[in-house]
Amino acid sequence: MYHSHSYQDEAFDFFVTFLKNAIKGDVTYQQLVLPVITDAHLLATGEKDYFTINRDSYSVITFLVEADTPYFRQLNTNHLTTADYSQILQYANTQREAFLA
C-alpha cells in the first residue's frame, strides 16, 4: 500500500530499441526518437527547462543531458546522422550502470 513502481527502465528500453532501429535507417523509428533528442538539445542549451521539456520522455531526456551536456548542446537536431544515433545509444545504454553506481 502507498507505493508506486518505477517504469523508467521500460521507457529506456523503448528508447534504446527505437534507436537501434533508427541506426538501421528505419525512418519510422528516426521520427519516433527525434522529439526526445530535440528536447535533450533544448534542455542542454537552456531553451527549455525541467518544467517545460516533454513529460512523456522526461526521464530519458534528463538522463541524456546529464550524461553529456556539451554534446547535446552542440547537436544539430535538424540533421541527425547514424553516428549521432550511435553516440546517443551509447549514452542511453549507460542508464542501468549509472543507476547501480
Next chain:
Amino acid sequence: MSTPSYNLLRLHLAQAELALDKARNNAYSDRRKEEYQNKLTDLYTAVYQEVNKKTSLTEADIYALYKRHIDFIFKSLEFLDSSTLNQIPYEIIECLNYAMNDWLGSRGDYIIVTSLINDVGGFSFDPSLAYSDALYDEIKAKYGIEFPQRLVQINLPRALARDYLASVVLYHELGHFVDMKFKFTESLTRDILNNVTEGRIAGKDLANLLIYFPYLNSHVGSKKTIPTQSQLFIVTNSHLAEYFCDLFASQYIADSSNYYLQYITENANFFSTSHPSTVNRVQTVTDFLSKSDNIVVKIINTAIYKIKKENLEIRNEAVKSDDFFNLVPTIIENVGQLHGILNTGWRVWLHQQEQLSKSLNDQFDNPLRLYSVVNNLLEKSIGNFITLNKWNKVKP
C-alpha cells in the same frame, strides 16, 4: 525459416490468438473496453501478417520489432480480463474517474480497470500501460493502428473491494499516476536539490524545508550536483511524491486517509527511504486543508503551476451525515459532494458510531453491522448519483 527464436515467436503468436479468442466472451460495462479489445485483435492480425511476410528474421529483429507488441496484447488482456462486469467495484471507480478527469482531461483518454488481489494491504495503481506513449506511437507509425485510450489498472484487496472507508487511499494512488504523467515531483526534486546545494535557499525557508527533508541538512551549500540516479535524488523524489499524493488525495477526501495512514504506520515519526514520517505527512495535509503556511504545499503548488498552470485546491464539498442516521442514502447534488460523502462516512465511523447504533436500535456491540450499514449507505448514495447523472445526460 525455422530457427528456435522464430519458432518461439510463433508460439507467442499462437498463445496470443488463443488468449484473444477466450477474451471474446468478456462482457464489459464500458463500451470503450470492447473497442480496445477489438484493436488488440487488429494488432494481432497486423503482427501475424507482417511476420508471415518475412523471409528471414534474426533474433534481434524479433525482439526489436514484434515480441513487445505481443507482450502488449497479453498485458492489455490481463487488465481487461480482470475488469469484467461482475468484478468491478463500480461506484469507487466512478469517483476516481471524476478525480482523474480533473487532471487528465474529460475526453476519456484513460480507462480505469480493476484487479482484485489477495492482499489486504494491496491498494495500488499499475500504470504500466499508461506510463509512456512510446509503444502506442510505435504501433500507430508501424501498423496504422491507433489506441485512443490507455488502460490504467487499480489493484484492490479482494476482501475490501466494497469497503468505501478503506478505498479512500485509492485517491492517493491516483495521485501517483497523475504525478507520473506530469512529472511534478521529479522536476521539483531537481529544483530543490540544486537550490539546497547551491545555497540558494536560506533562513526561515531553509529551516522549514529541513523539517520535511531532514537528511538534506548535510548537503546545504555543498556546491555538488546531485545526479538523478543517486540515492539522495531518489529518496527526495520519493518523499516529495508521497507528500504530493497525500495532498492530491486530500483535495477530494479531506483528511480521511490520514486516519487510516496513522493507524497502519502506527503514526511513525521517522522517515524511511521511500516515505516521509507519518507525522510530517499528516501535518502537510492538515496545513493544506486549513490553508496554513506550509513550505511543502508551497513548493509543490509552484511546480504544478509551472507545468500545468493549476494549483492544488479543495475539490470536495462537505455532506451532512443526517441521512446516515435515518438509514437512507444521501442525495448527492454535485461532484464535489460525491467525493465529500466519503469523508462523511469516515466522520460517522470515527465520531458518531453510537448515534448510528441507536438508529439501528442495537447496543453498539456489533461493529460488522455498523460497518455494513455505512458501506451500504455510501454505495447507494454514490450509485444513485451516478445513475441520475447518466440519466440527466441522455434524457430528451
